[in-house]
Amino acid sequence: MYYLDDHSLGYDQIRWSSSPGSRLVLDSIYRHAHLPLVNPQHSDVIPFYEDYHFGRYETKRYSLAIPFSIEDLQMSHAFRAVDAAMREASFSPKIAWDVMDARQARLHATICGRVNADEVKELLLRTEDHLLRTGSIRFRLAGPLVGEKNTGRIYFPVYPENREGNPIQTLQMTLGKQITDVYLLGYYNFRDHLAASEAAELSSILAKFRDVTILEGAISGLVAFETQDDLVLSGCEIGRSTNFSQS
Secondary structure (H helix, E strand, O other), X not given: OOEOOOOOOOHHHHEOOOOOOOOEOOOHHHHHHXXXXXXXXXXOOOOEEOOEEOOEEEEEEEEEEEEOXXXXXXXXXXXXXXXXHHHHOOOHHHEOHHHHHHOXXXXXXXXXXXXXXXXXXXXXXXXXXXXXXXXXXXXXXXXOEEEOXXXXXXXXXXXXXXXXXXXXXXXXXXXXXXXXXXXXXXXXXXXXXXXXXXXHHHHHHHHHHOOOEEEEEEEOOXXXXXXXXXXXXXXXXXXXXXXXXXX
């Protein structure tokens, strides 16, 4: 199976890189959207920003995403190696392990963000029809990544199969939604900035596992989420394509 690479996707453009002696500083996006949810007492929390109020917003938001099973991740030797490295690292106490545990039933990589509530059902039906016609989209989940935007979260990037192009983008076009080239499973969240030595250690872990395959699977459908925060702690799954399965 031939998957798209970093030349075809946007991961190199967003990837954080550490320079000698530099800290990992939680950026403003993270400090208003995520930090209030994982460490609300932190002095650098941005409590109010646009419609965010301590990491939550009044109006519910809806999205379509690839769901991931914590059981599938834990069966992966590569995932277990990454997780062990994170747990054994000097910065491990700064990871919000409790929040990560609370999110295990909601693990996902967003494909269509901020869809309208009244179009969710129709989009799921169109997703089902499209994937029945074109076949499930194979993908590989790669090693951990930290972005230069929303810095403070550690993701696992999704690399779709190459069908002489990007089949996720073809699906997005079919649904009439924004075309994107980054699909991220958010997993770890930091509760604080990292000191220079901690940032260097994190950078080493990211480099070590960057090219590993965490798991391979197939997108046979999408799930819809309703939430009032960006970690879906206040949200839930409200629907999925009826032909959904993952292998």
